[in-house]
Amino acid sequence: MVKLISLGKRFKEVQAVDDLSFEVKGGEIFGLLGENGAGKTTTLRMLATMLKPTSGTASICDLDIVKQPSEVRKHIGILFGGEAGLYDRLTARENIAYFGKLNGMDDNALKKRIDELSQTLDMEEFIDRRVGKFSKGMKQKVTIARAIVHDPEVMLLDEPTVGLDVTAARTLQDFIAQCRDQGKAVIFSSHIMSEVERLCDRIGIIHKGRLVDIGTIDGLKQQYNNSNLEEVFIQLIGGKSA
Numbered sequence: 001m002v003k004l005i006s007l008g009k010r011f012k013e014v015q016a017v018d019d020l021s022f023e024v025k026g027g028e029i030f031g032l033l034g035e036n037g038a039g040k041t042t043t044l045r046m047l048a049t050m051l052k053p054t055s056g057t058a059s060i061c062d063l064d065i066v067k068q069p070s071e072v073r074k075h076i077g078i079l080f081g082g083e084a085g086l087y088d089r090l091t092a093r094e095n096i097a098y099f100g101k102l103n104g105m106d107d108n109a110l111k112k113r114i115d116e117l118s119q120t121l122d123m124e125e126f127i128d129r130r131v132g133k134f135s136k137g138m139k140q141k142v143t144i145a146r147a148i149v150h151d152p153e154v155m156l157l158d159e160p161t162v163g164l165d166v167t168a169a170r171t172l173q174d175f176i177a178q179c180r181d182q183g184k185a186v187i188f189s190s191h192i193m194s195e196v197e198r199l200c201d202r203i204g205i206i207h208k209g210r211l212v213d214i215g216t217i218d219g220l221k222q223q224y225n226n227s228n229l230e231e232v233f234i235q236l237i238g239g240k241s242a
């Protein structure tokens, strides 16, 4: 469902992402792991068609991110941590509807979908209130609903639980697991090993823009003869630091 083919991005002298190739299938959660500055956000931004690659390409649902960006956008849901970007003066429903309309949904389909999301995400109490005074957890639910209003097949999540309390983080993790159960392909970046261990079917470890290893968590633990994922990560990254 998602295929990266030698994807690369250079910002002047910085090669942020270098020759990245891997595939993620439907019904799979793929974790992108790397230190600060490893290239995780840049990779996700390219997949989200927010940034143009300087080499290689990628496809989402067989659509090329460089040649068919507007088509690609219909198939992806994006959730980037720390960037709520909601309109304070609009209600939760209006915020979600705005995005649905951008994705070409008609009023009937939108109403049905928002009612459904409001119920699943337990937002019924505040769906028609303005978001300006919402708590972080409430805003997060609106952001999630907005990301999936058009029922995308692919979810791109950049450190989505950053800054959230335990309950809100757990809601989000449950949501990510549900996406997998619905057959969506989920790619998410995180620094939190427990979260990665709990959720991911496979992980890719990137360092200085390059993929240093990829596999299932159990597979990588066996390969590096260490039952602690954090230690496997440090072993992989540490051995490669300048």
Ligand SMILES: Nc1ncnc2c1ncn2[C@@H]1O[C@H](COP(=O)(O)OP(=O)(O)OP(=O)(O)O)[C@@H](O)[C@H]1O
Pocket: 011, 014, 015, 016, 034, 035, 036, 037, 038, 039, 040, 041, 042, 043
């Ligand atoms: N717009 C930009 N202009 C120049 N350099 C950039 C730009 N965006 C990212 N970079 C550089 O590209 C590299 C990769 O950054 P990126 O944000 O993708 O890393 P990351 O793995 O997401 O890090 P973090 O975990 O800190 O968010 C870094 O060296 C960063 O400084």
